[in-house]
Amino acid sequence: MIVRRIVALAYKEWREILRDRLFFTLAFVVPAALMLVFGYGLTLDVERIPFAVVDQDKSAMSRDYLHRYIDSRYFDYKGDVASEREIEPLLADSRIRLAIVIPPRFQESLMSGRAVAVQTLIDGTFPFRTASSKGYVVAINAAFNSELLGSYISRRLGVSEETAQAMAQPVGVQLRYLYNQEVKSVWSIAAVLMMFVLMITPPFLTALGVVREKENGSIYNIYASTVTRGEFLIGKLTPYAAISVINFLVLWLMATQLFGAPFKGDPLFFFLASVIYVTCTTGIGLLVSLFVRTQVAAMMLTVIVTIVPSVLYSGLLVPIASMAPGAKFEAHLFPAMYYTDIVLGSFLKGVGLEQLWGKVLALLIYAVVLWTASFLMFHKRPKS
């Protein structure tokens, strides 16, 4: 291993990247732009669900009940329709996601001490939105019911309204959201996006960089010289890894400064773990580049091995914990999942090596395996 040769290789690569202005710009713009768009655009806080109402009672009580929806920030009132039949086209056209049908004699029944069924029709196309909508409906109903029950108890047992309310709701819930008190999805998403962006850009940069050298023939300079395989791989990839580390720092700043995500962990630990992760993803690109001959093929293969798993199996959108065993197993095969835990742990939980050593170890093993495989697969005297 001669450091001077590695430096020469890295320096040459760096200047080549630098002179391809568009590529160089994109290498920095793409991650930042992704962060910006997703940071603002990708939230999971379902709000303003458009809904319509069929109020067949039109009483004071039905309006009181409906106003709990209309006044909620979770719902967006789109108007009244006359009959149930008019709901279907609205749902089909996605103009509304939810419809509430209040039966005739709603007020009368409740006043006379009878239960009333209120129907809600929910658009089920997006299960997560459906679950959220259902949750909101249940919560509003529960609140309304406990008031009804309170006055019922007060009337039936002759206790004061206050006591009755307390009796209607004997068990309160003290909810504490740990790590992300306001359940701001932008916090966790900004953090997780770092995982995403660092999963996608380094392999692309690396795979295309190496394959380009193979495709245009300058790789023969390396084959024909005394540069060792290790020197070449390290020298060639250092600039790409460096770009990714710079990107990582920019993203870190964006997450904390722009999106206000709290960083509670140990910066040094986080930085080092991230460097290992970048080494990992750079290694993925390297391995891809050794399998293919053309840049088109490199591009397609990189899409397959990075974008898809990093969306589906990283915990970005779909929580690992809620996966079926098969999918969970696959998630464990990709490094993204481990880094997601490290990011969330460092940002929101403020835990460090003590709790996360297992994940760091997994990444480390991953990196070692990738680089060793690449090292063994790269030959300076290939078969063709």
Add this chain to the structure above:
Amino acid sequence: MNGGPAENRVRLYLWWSRLAAMTAKELIQFGRDTLLLIAIAYLFVFDTYMAGNVGMQLNHAVVVVHDADHSAASRELVYRFRPPYFKLGGEVLDNRAGQRLLDSGQALVALDIPPHFERDILQGKPTDVQVQVDASNTVLGFLASSYAAQIIGQYGFDQTLARLGVTERSMQNVPMIRDEHRVWYNPNQNDAWFMPIAELLTVITIMAIMLPAAAAVREKERGTIEQLLVSPLTPIQILLPKVIAMTLVILLGTAVSLFFVLHGMFDVPMKGSLVLFFAVTALYTFTTAGLGLYIATIARNLAQAAMLAILVLMPMIFLSGAWTPPEAMPAGMREAMVLSPLYHFIEMGYGILLKGAGLDVLWDSLLGLALLGMVIFGFGVWRFKRQFG
């Protein structure tokens, strides 16, 4: 030029003949690229299949309990945290231990039942159960807290009703609202009906942008574009066949994915008109390809094209409602979504497949898509013409 009708007919025939020849060429080249074929087959078949195996639902989330009461009442409450949403992860001796399990991610929810829980309920004294939720993953945090609150609320309600001596049968005589929600289109909220469709439409988008961009950049890199430029082909006749060929390939992939994976393996319903679905897919692919062509005019090599494609693709997908519902978008973004062609496509895709909607309902989305498509495609062609015309 004096254009008699006969001459015009010849000219028109020539135009189509050239287009057909170029389209055949694109398809032949496509068929020879084994690796690309494998990649496309993977994305259309395996990838959509994988997407059917994941979902955004609370599934056996681990709940640890610190039960300071150890009474029948507390046990009954704890017992209600059960599959499919929750799974009991055992009891801890103090809150600290619970906190540690949350920190290390081994548990999602920590339930803390206070002492004298049963006594307080029996005496009608309000008591609080503390629920700590790991909200670092917002989806899980939100769902877990929502379900936990529902369970505990229902538990309290049941306790009250029991104390009042209300039985199952006499429930009708308590003034309360019975929640009768009905979920349409996907009554079981089966994620396998949602995710694969979203993934399929995403894959279509990736293909529609990347394939024409790669094909066009490859001609530029290999110099074959020169031979076409000295021929009587117009820029449109060079570009259009690429888009037509890719559209055909994508339609084929979509059909395979839809019939064998979505319908075959996950029983995704196909309620609406399949003709309409494929027509919309064709229109969408065709127009989105304009973006790919635009990229091809900017990029000098494939590395640049790949980066540009990511730069365009990712926001388009994120702003489409494929991964997050539009209702989860912040105010400005929700309006910006109408600019993503994928948004319209997804609305129509779900509309046709799951809701059985027809043109009478979807005409506005179709119009939006067509308008956007015309602008995008026109822009791509204009750039290409300016560069090579």
Add this chain to the structure above:
Amino acid sequence: MGQAALVDNDAPVVRVQALVKRYRKQMAVDGASFSIGRGEIYGLIGPDGAGKSSLMKAIAGVLSFEGGMLHVLGEKIDSEAAAERVKGRLGFMPQGLGLNLYPELSVEENVDFFAQLRDVPPEELARRKHKLLAMTRLGNFRDRPMKHLSGGMKQKLGLVCTLIHEPELIILDEPTTGVDPVSRRDFWMILTQLLRERDVTALVSTAYMDEAARFHRLSLMFDGRVLIEGEPDVILREVPGTLVELVAESQVEALLRLETRFPQAEAVGPKLRVFVPGAVPQVARAQVEAQLEGLMVNEMQAVAPELEDAFIALLQRRQPAGQDDAQKSRLWLDGDPPKGDGDAIAARELSRDFDHFRAVDRVSFEVRQGEIFGLLGANGAGKTTAIKMLTGILPPTGGAGTVAGADMRHASQAIKERIGYVSQAFSLYQDMTVTENLRLFARIYGVPNSRLAERIGRVVALAGLSGVTTQLVSKLPMGIRQRLALAGALVHGPRVLFLDEPTSGVDPIGRRRFWEILVHLARVEQVAILITTHYMNEAEHCDHLALMHAGRVIADDTPAALKAALQQEAGQVLDIAAEPVLPALEALEQAGFADAAMFGKRIHLLARDITAAEARIRTLFAERGIQLLDIALRTPTLEDVFVYRILQQEQQEASA
């Protein structure tokens, strides 16, 4: 280190024994054997796909092989580790103009990078860099990005980069392909001088047969095997025979008759060239005369054959060429559009500016139907730009022109429909078969479906492609690919053909086949052909030549007139053989023979007064102890013309 001492100095630097290299099922090298001694310039020649590149890569240690033995610099190369041990002592330049260099980096950065890869110490690097850049005249372009260099400069830079660590063995794969004659001469001068100075061994492959004369020894490869090995003269003796040159009326008829008896007959411009194997001059003349009985024959001359003739004869023994030659096809049937006459191409004061740089500067010329027009010039002289304007790809900044009867400013679409074009780089689709490519272009050019099969059949026969119609283009050798490109350009029956370096990198046999077709097209079918080339012996085929330099046409005439003008202006060409040749050249230059230059192993110079010049040379050589082997008068070749004119221009620019 001890091992190195054991290696004796006379041991061969490279020893190849029955080497076998296979790509999957395809055999590339099939038992090749030869050895290269220290200080030799060893040549590898042979048709495309003969296995030269594979063999060179194997020797350079960048390609594994399946069978046989290989020793390089005393090391047995049988593993990656063994190859690594000698890589520090060898340099390798792969095929392709500047492809192994880094386009974004400047000249100096490229050199520095190669030096650092090879652990050249900084002081040493500075010294060598200075010397090599001065020698290659790249010193003034240190900061220019490599992508902005001309082809010849790229090649010289490639050489500098390969030599910067002073290797003992250098391996150069077709280093001069696609390079103009002046740069090619520079390249060889530098190489010869450096090898002499440092006692370096070189293994070089080339597609230019005139360069083969510069090799000490060479191997002719065919089908993965070494067909013949030895010194150029020895090989020449291996193929005895006589070359007969003549002018006959009519040429077409004469050629047809000669071809029936002699496999190597070709039309070169107005002349016919026939190789008569195994015959002494008198016998050869008699045989040719007998064959041409009844035709008017003039200027018959019997001369010694050149290496190229010998190689083609050797290769044809192996690969009887031209089953499909017999059925010479025609591009048009009698019912087809009439053959045009008059001007096919006319350029008037054409100019084209790029940013602040004028690529083509008021260029005018005319090409008539049935004429072959050659556009010559160094890389970057503006030939390709001129062609692009005439074919309607690039709008001109100024000037006018008509092509195939259409005005290039207004009717570029009409021009595109009427012309055929073969570009510099092969630009048909490699992942499609021959027929698929031809069908595509036929349909693009509007050949009606009913005539598709007939037209394709016609060009397939014309270009001699009938054996390969269902093959993928990527599997075809270069020579056949170029004929396919020509067939593609002809499939719609154009009256005007533009060919931009169509034969670059094609082997001699392939080039001859190619020209046979071109000559047929021009002479028989009256197609107007505009062609650019770096092979000066190909330029002899042209009826008319224009020589371009820095965007301008500096000479424009028939080949004969150009040669005559050279003799008028600068005198006769003296062809000198001397030993040792490099000091001889140096002596001549110092004595004021400014145009003295190497041609193969010999020196050419121009002199007005032959007797006086010869006397001066004799005394000069006697003074310096140089042995004069031979001195003779020669008719100038087009290469003499080209080199003289370009150097003249460069001198004028330098003094201006």
